[in-house]
Amino acid sequence: MSRFRMHILVCGGTGCVSSGATDVFDEFERILNEENLSNEIQVVKTGCFGFCEQGPIVKIYPDNIFYVRVTHEDVDLIIKEHVIKGRIVDKLLYHDPIKGETESEHRHIPFYQSQLRIALRNCGIIDPENISDYIAVDGYQALGNALCDMSREEVINIIKASGLRGRGGAGFPTGVKWEAAYKNESDKKYVICNADEGDPGAFMDRSILEGDPHSVLEAMAICGYAIGSDEGVIYIRAEYPLAVQRLEIAIAQAEEYGLLGDNILGTDFSFRVSLSLGAGAFVCGEETSLMNSVQGLRGEPRVKPPFPAQKGLWDKPSNINNVETYANIAPILLNGSDWFRSIGTEKSTGTKVFALAGKINNVGLVEVPMGIPLRDIIYKIGGGIRNGKEFKAVQTGGPSGGCIPASMLDLKIDYDSLQAVGSMMGSGGMIVMDEDDCMVNIAKYYLDFTVEESCGKCTPCRIGNRRLLEILERITSGKGTEEDLGELKELSEVIQDCSLCALGQTAPNPVVSTLKYFFDEYEAHVKEKRCPSGKCVDLLKYNIVPDKCIGCTICAKNCPVSCISGERKAVHEIDQDKCIKCGVCLSKCPTKAIVKA
Incomplete structure (x- = not known):
């Protein structure tokens, strides 16, 4: 039984750390020591709570009081009022902008109400650097059950029966993948965790590794037992220093407790895990490129077949899943395949973690049942679009996904539904766009990323995507033709x-989906030489409305290239040949006489 009467949970994920959570944590420890309270109150640095928009987050347990946007200056107030006097600090509670009310418990906050946490079950609850915390929430129980009470075939059959699909790509059935690696006999096999999360705006895997690293280690050991492997490798990008640090601590602790290493739990099963740091190449998220990188080779994809289950790392049978996939394994073994299948849809069972980002009020990490309508994610969980703007589209699946328009807000989010509308689940990035975004420019942005990240091994990707990008650059600069639109589709x-x-x-997906759902914007760029959203600078013009111009000269004085002329108290003019479209005049005009065209 804990000797502490109260625990103060401070978010220690990267998002909150970047907002000052470390200072908050240190200040709690300092003041509690000064007040001689450290023997009865413990400060715990947890993983991500998910509600990144409101960080740094502090939760008081067992009171279940949820404080948001806490700074180190607030710590003294929390201790004096809440910890010592038992008074809730109202000004630090979450304020619901719709209801106009404050919420003291996170379960009452709309952001959390439609969520169901399985992969994220321990994030924000346990200390990720303390294996005892993980064991206290049934950690390593699934591994013990598998090693002591189940055959390798039984483990695989439970995973197959659960319907769990890979959470990092096209959604291949996890149990089928494990079974293939199990059936390929070899003197050596490998279990690989793909933690090379390279999608812009994605931070699902990072948050799991930072907040619950043992869940991945346990799942990899279970997989090792099931397929007959004694070695695991976690391929993680070096840009995740906090996740790397916590994984190293977790591996050392698991070895110390006899949960990794030789003769785990007194059985004849041995399993070790090592880390391999990636340099951040997007293509290394592809499984065969990843394995080449681990081996010290250039990160290029291999021709398949043979598949990794046949000839993977060091040409040995290998199983590879991403972080989120592994994070679901222990709960499935503990609760059963029927329990997991009862969540989600028939073909997309369980939950999915998404990183909500972009033009959305509640930026953060969410986990929802498969089949939830997109509308619920955007408006119930995400809180709608920033600044009251209209929702325009959402990009799912990262650079390899497609843009889903506002007309499909009631689309149910699962593997097959997303694929049917030209997008994909991918690892779970969800970038929200509003009425001010140009969809042609968005397609160009994502294609520019994939062109830069292409390994260059095959001609269609190396040359073809470069040609697509050149066409989009022509269109957004006002030099596109109607023939370009046909060539975009065909190429x-x-x-x-x-x-x-x-x-x-999948690189052309953003182009294909925007052509399909936002063709009118392409036509405006090509036929009218106009960007409806005003984002394409080369197609942008700033004009002065004569009836509103009072001749104050403020615009002329602030123009960096002196392209605005006119006498005082007279209507001014903009020299379009000199104008660099910086927008300074628009922002400085006191009468709103300058408009974008």
Whole structure:
């Protein structure tokens, strides 16, 4: 039984740390020591609570009081009022902008009400650097059950029966993948965790590793037992220093407790895990490129077949899943496949973690049952669009996904539904766009990313995507033609059909989906030489409305290239040939006489 009467949980995920959570944690420890309270009140640095928009977050347990946007200056107030006197600090509670009320418990906050946490079950609850915390919430129980009471085939059959699909790509059935690696006999096999999360705006895997590293280690050991492997490798990008640090601590602790290493739990099963740091190449998220990188080779995809289950790392049978997939394994073994299948849809069971980002009020990490309508994610959980703007589209699946328009807000989010509308689940990035975003420019942005990240091994990806980008650059600069629109579609189809790996095959998705759902914007760029959203600088013009101009000269004085002329108290003019479209005049005009056209 804990000797502490109260625990103060401070979010220690990267998002909150970047907002000052470390200072908050240190201040709690300092003041509690000064007040001689450290023997009865413990400060715990947890993983991510998910509600990144409101960080740093502090939760008081067992009171279940949820404080948001806490600074180190607030710590003294929390201790004096809440900890010592038992008074809730109202000004630090979450304020619901719709209800106009404050909420003291996180379960009452709309952001959390539609969520169901399985992969994120321990994030924000336990100390990720203390294995005892993980064991206290049934950690390593699933591994013990598997080693002591189950055959390898039984473990695989439970995972197959659960319907769990890979959470990092196209959604291949996890149990089927494990079974393939199990059936391929070899003197050596490998279990690989893909933690190379490279999608812009994605931070799901990072948060799990920072907040609950043992859940991944336990799942990898279970997989090792099931397929007959004694060695695991976690391939993680070096840009995740906090996740790397906590994994190293977790591995050392698990070895010390006899939960990794030789003869685990007194059985004849041995399993060790090591880390391999990646340099941040997006293509290394593809499984065969990843394995090449681990081996010290250039990060390029291999021709398949043979598949990794046949010939993987060091040419040995290997199983590879991403972080979120592994995070679901222990709960499935503990609760059963029927329990997992009862969540989600028939073909997309369980939950999915999404990183909500972009033009949304509640930026954060969410976990929802498969099949939830997109509308619920955007408006119930996400709190709607910033500044009261209209929702325009959402990009799912990262650079390899597609843009889903506002007309599909009631789309149910699962693997098959997303694929049917030209997008994909991917690892779970969800970038929200509003009425001010230009969808042609968005397609160009994502294609520019994939062109930069292409390994260059196959011609369709190396050359084809470069040609697509050049066409989009012409269109957004006002030099596009109607023939370009047909060429975009035709070239995209060739690249999708002929590229060697998934990076090339899916790279045109943003182009294809925006052509399908926002063709009117392409036509405006090409036929009218106009960007409806005013984002494409080369198509932008700033004009002065004569009836509103009072001749105050403020715009002329602030123009960095002196392209605005006119006498005082007279209507001014903009020299379009000199104008660099910086927008300074628009922001400085006191009468709103300057408009974008």
